[in-house]
Amino acid sequence: MRSIWVILVVLGVATLRGAECRKARRLEETLEYYAISCRAHSASITDFGGVGDGKTSNTKAFREAISQLSQYESDGGSQLFVPPGQWLTGSFNLTSHFTLYLHKDAVLLASQEISEWAVIEPLPSYGHGRDAAGGRYISLIFGTNLTDVVVTGDNGTIDGQGALWWQQFHRKKLKYTRPYLFEIMHSDNIQISNLTFLNSPNIIIQGITILAPVTSPNTDGINPDSCTNTRIEDTYIVSGDDCIAVKSGWDEYGISYGMPTKQLTIKRLTCISPYSAAIALGSEMSGGIEDVRAEDITAINTESGVRIKTGVGRGGFVKDIYVKGMTLHTMKWVFWMTGNYGSHADTHYDPNALPVIQGINYRDIIADNVSMAARLEGISGDPFTGICISNATIGLAKKAKKVPWTCTDVEGVTSGVVPQPCGSLPDQGPEKVGMCAFPTENLSIDNVEIKRCSYRMI
Incomplete structure (x- = not known):
């Protein structure tokens, strides 16, 4: 393939x-x-x-x-x-x-x-x-x-x-x-x-301006699914589901197919989706997702900024994720990770197929009118590791949750994050505010040459 x-x-x-x-x-x-x-x-x-x-x-x-x-x-x-x-x-x-x-x-x-x-x-x-x-x-x-x-x-x-x-x-x-x-x-x-x-009816395209009523069911904007070397730029999406949902197959079928989504760049995305995420990774990620680079993201009236969705039986991995420069207005959660996303294709999935979630990097984030800074839920015995968040200022809504962060079965570090994160993401001090790597080398998709073409109408 x-x-x-x-x-x-x-x-x-x-x-x-x-x-x-x-x-x-x-x-x-x-x-x-x-x-x-x-x-x-x-x-x-x-x-x-x-x-x-x-x-x-x-x-x-x-x-x-x-x-x-x-x-x-x-x-x-x-x-x-x-x-x-x-x-x-x-x-x-x-x-x-x-x-x-x-x-x-x-x-x-x-x-x-x-x-x-x-x-x-x-x-x-x-x-x-x-x-x-x-x-x-x-x-x-x-x-x-x-x-x-x-x-x-x-x-x-x-x-x-x-x-x-x-x-x-x-x-x-x-x-x-x-x-x-x-x-x-x-x-x-x-x-x-x-x-x-x-x-x-639903969308599995990659691109551009996408408009659907926010109440329309399961209308993801863009689904890069088992794709390599993909570039999404300058897109405006209004959706009833995730604006960009990165996927790679479902349970035992995705594991068997074995084609990850990797080397994906997302730049200058504007998203409106009251019931879902600006960018979601999963929940169908059984073939793996790696090396995703997102920057200059604006989300308005969106349930969450970046969401990772997986669960027991998925297998696969989500690793080496880099997000830089998000501006967020009005949402429930800025960061949301869950290992309890339980829908399955059928009853034949492997209950011992545990996903690997590691190397998740967020930096340079400004958010306002937020109900809760983060909801991070790993899997017992299979924690999400290598989480890094730096230089993030999250303004809470007037009726925000009393506890801005909830963290279970996650490991990582933070620096320059307001409000103060949970204990499993300890602050490394102001001198580390520039941490959380974002790759500087180009992917091959970044070097594609564009030509000027024409069509003569008579």
Whole structure:
């Protein structure tokens, strides 16, 4: 299996240039954008019979367009342009060496006909659906075993119209797990940028602006799951669940699959999620999570800043986590770690599979209107170790808990932390306020070169 190598970054606004040819009486417009790859061949969805009236199904048009453009995989690649309009569509698959570009006034609307959503097997590292025991509906935009894929635009919109699925979920009428809005598996060289994602049934994409009602069930913003070398930058997320949830498989299935998420960077994230975390690690982390670097994080009205979720039977590890520069406004907990997250895929998990949580580093944090500074709960006989917190000022709310810190089965150190942490995280003195390492060397994802590409519309 190939790991996912993906770049998630707002790379600047595309530019539009126009020139009128009087003899032909046509307007030529050139869209310029930035991407990891430019393409030799281009087409518009209208070339394949697409109709952007918000009513006509374009499922066949998208599938035929991508099928025909796939012939150019080894001949400079191809790009499919989606012009202004509302483009109703069911699920379609991407191809390699391919760019999907949405005009700023283009909206992809997910079909409300459940019959247009095929049922596929559960993720191999989960072995089980999240909403139901069986399979899952395929994602709106899907790809597997791909390389060199760009999905971008001038802030075009992909609207999952998720209310249908949320209602079915609440009424317990789903036979299969809800579809994601965007999903790419076992692929490399992926870029998602300059798009807005709305009202997903759920989201396993990496990127950009993601908006869903805060009451929508289990709508994680971004799920890097068993990914290597991933960069998430300049994202704005409003969600009913964790804004970014880092995962790597569930119980015995994740342990067997054995593909950790590692070398993940998160920069300049803004998150609103009253019932969940800005960044969560787990709870499905049985394949392991390591070398996660998060900085310049802003969270507003969010349940917690960074949360680690695991439990007995998970196995795996969460280690070498680095967080620097968080600004937090109104939340229950700044730091939350729990070893009591008990949901399991089935009854076949190994009760002796204990997770390893170690090397967790937080520094340079300012928070206000907080109910409780930290809730840190390791596992009896399997403590969370190597916790380091420095230079953190936490302003408590008027009705804050009387005890700002609770700590059980955790070990670590602190420096320059207000209010004073619990005894299992002893203060090392003001001279150590700069401790809690943050790596200075670049990951390979940081050295990716971006090109200026164009598309000429006539």
